[in-house]
Amino acid sequence: MLIWLKNYRRDLLAGDIGAGIIVAMMLIPQGMAYAIVAGLPPVTGLYASILPPIAYALFGSSMVQSVGPMAITSLMISTSLAPLAPPGSALSVVLAAQMALIAGALLFVSGIFRLGFVASFLSRPVMSGFTTGAALLITGGQLEPLVGGPLAAMHGPSTIIGLTSLLALWLAKQYLSKGLSALGLSTRLAETLAKLAPVFVLVVATTAVALLDLTQVGVKIVGEIPAGMPAITLLVSGEHWRPLFMPALLIAFMIFLSSQAAAQSLAHRRGERIITNHELLGLGAANLASAVSGGFPVTGSISRSAVNYTAGANTPLASVISAALIVLALSVPTSWVSWLPLPALAATIILAVLGMIDFSTLKDSWRYDRGDAAALLATTAGVLLVGVEQGVILGVVLSLATVIWRASRPHIAVIGRIPGSEHFRNVERHQVETLSDVLAVRVDADLFFGNVDAVVSHLELLLKARTAAHRPTRHVLLVMSAVSLIDTTGLYALREINDSLRAEQITLHLAEVKGPVMDRLQHSDLVGKQLSGQIFLSTADAFRALQGEDSWSI
């Protein structure tokens, strides 16, 4: 905790201050924008950007993570609160804080119990499919604000502001960084300044709207932002714990996954290590802090953290400086912000989330593994057609279903001896010799509940085929060289195989059982008591013992 502060060196300060300023400039419009996406008053997005990054700095392990509002979590907040409170209402603010409280508590407790492995519940393609679906949903939700009304009845001045902003942002994204480099700026500075394009666009749009008083012609603006600090208080609604719990759990999960993705990609670049369970504590603390200071669920943003890193951040001090600057912005008169036109803000949101749409993972997985590609597409479809929360659950189910589906088709090879050697190989791929009454089988998978049915029925098929070919079997040898784990269900399956073989006067032997697997089997009745045959160290030993009167044949 706070190791970075104890080891703080003066030469890190300049980078942290520079990054702190730049991230604050990003955070002010972004915080308000994502509050709007969440269906909350814009100022709550600023509140959610003050204490959370400071709380994260106390526990988190990433040096450059920028914790605060984020597009996908905001979308999840809006869909979760929609049935409970009208958007922008006082109750919605209370419930959003309450969600942050539940999510924060879940994250913090998960950190204490070291449940970081839950980050491994989603495959990368499924995460990509989820993000793409969420980005499309957010974009869809911003189309009306962009054009100042329903698409069938666009509002002229709003549409002009919205589309001009969108065009300017798109041009900036495509060319600004290169252009600034060409002007002689360092690549890093050019990239950082280019990321501030939304700020410049918003300043221009705000100025135009204010000077021309465009609200008169019906352009909608952010409206009054109350000046001053958020009250530090915990407002909760007594009766909404139950309906908020499941959404808060799902948001907590996505908070963790998003933040992990951001932290890890930057840690790779900085040669640092992320400690997953510290991340959980940091995110938990950040959300608890958000809950008591008028905010809503927050997480590490991959894009903002990248800007923080590129702008030179060395430690979480950069985030603390950003927070201080937002406090400063709230302490001065905030009326200038009130002129910020919603169509321009919608344009910045759309351009930001369209950048999250990821075709390359779809392309890669389509080429590499159709099952993963199908899971990706199904998750996107689920988010779009059913909903973002259901999309999270669907994603987890699909990720895990692919595991069980693959496990349900284990690779099982009948093996024989390569003549003149002690090597044993698949009879279908190599010219090998076998003993007539021994069926030797290598199972190329762990034995666990996901594949035992498949293993048992494969074995039955092999035995039936031998019987049909008039090759009676006296011994079955299971070669366990590729088995690193046998769970309780796998143990039962071995016992059932043993029993049903015994009923047909066939002896079951094992060979090449790995050390840890053997250690565990000693705790069962299979070894020593039930097993009808023996356990051999090597396949060669087993064949020597089982050869008897028999002779090898190809």
Added chain:
Amino acid sequence: MLIWLKNYRRDLLAGDIGAGIIVAMMLIPQGMAYAIVAGLPPVTGLYASILPPIAYALFGSSMVQSVGPMAITSLMISTSLAPLAPPGSALSVVLAAQMALIAGALLFVSGIFRLGFVASFLSRPVMSGFTTGAALLITGGQLEPLVGGPLAAMHGPSTIIGLTSLLALWLAKQYLSKGLSALGLSTRLAETLAKLAPVFVLVVATTAVALLDLTQVGVKIVGEIPAGMPAITLLVSGEHWRPLFMPALLIAFMIFLSSQAAAQSLAHRRGERIITNHELLGLGAANLASAVSGGFPVTGSISRSAVNYTAGANTPLASVISAALIVLALSVPTSWVSWLPLPALAATIILAVLGMIDFSTLKDSWRYDRGDAAALLATTAGVLLVGVEQGVILGVVLSLATVIWRASRPHIAVIGRIPGSEHFRNVERHQVETLSDVLAVRVDADLFFGNVDAVVSHLELLLKARTAAHRPTRHVLLVMSAVSLIDTTGLYALREINDSLRAEQITLHLAEVKGPVMDRLQHSDLVGKQLSGQIFLSTADAFRALQGEDSWSI
């Protein structure tokens, strides 16, 4: 389909008729009892025992499965319908049929799409924990009927009937089979007759209640059973599809799992093979048939199927005969059944479900694998404390969580050469020699989304340790002999390892990549384009190529 009928031989008939009669005798009280557990009128349990077994016979692959009402599915029906309709009401009957319709359609479609692998979503310990929890819940629900009122205000005559029945059933279970054997009956006949003890107890109790007219003193009876056939019609409530869908999905899942367990254990004994996808079709057809004939969700019952088998059933004709006998029972005046006392019926239910409580799996898994034991206990607790439907979901989540949890701690060994050989082994377990600037690592697990984070961070730790020990690394060799699968997430992880090693001037090589894994990697950019090093056939080849100026040292 109906292969058993095409190949029917006359000598199978006697066994089928005998079993058909005995199962019908079991099914009449059991059907009514499980209808009561489901919160439905008793006669619906008889309706659910007529068409479903016939429909199952058309598609199913088990020869001795007895399809009909079952305790756990009835419990699930009752908890699902409780918020929607009062127990025993006309609406509850319609909704129960509607659940059977949805569940049947889901099962049938799953069979068409060959989704039989979903049976592998629950580990055996978790299934045991679920069954135990459900059995306890059902027992709890039958205590009031057993004593004719709340436990604090037991009804004397009812309590006497209930407890006497319970005692008689317990004694029969313990001693009847042995006693009949001692009298000279064959073991098989003795066991079969002993299973009919509940029928005898109920006949005695019914006769006593009717002769003594015990309803006058307040003993509750089953009441009138309408004579005649169920109407073949599809009554559905237009508005309840949505709330019924999730419960029906969960019931469909448990229908499939229970039936699989019953079918497989008997198929092992009979030396037959169960075709999982045919089971889905058979169960789907059975539930659709139940839906159109006034029934409710049905499944294969492990205990009743065992009686069917022991009583000599050879083909599904036995079940068809049972169905015909139930039709017959409904065609004659049914007033005698109306005197069946509920306390005695409760006693038969309690004794039946207490038999489902399974301590041996808990004991085995406690000794063998604490993680599995914890999942078992958590599932039981979930069923008891939260609910039976949530218990199913919890069970799936816990089963899959153990997979991911185990995957998140993969076994990774640094390997070296056994001097004077071409064998490579774990440096921690064997006296081996290594090359100073080569880190050779064997990953003993498939590379998939569940463990890539763990693999990557383990590798980072190993590299850091070498750097800290002033042993710079120039080559990392991943030995893939134990990797049978790399999914898309695993592919990305390899790419990231490759890129971050390259940034530190370390070359990444692979060795002993299995055929199917290599085939798939050819479809990616890793092989040929991105990989900084080479792919070697064997670890020995790799070390020969990487040795360079270096020399081996221990």
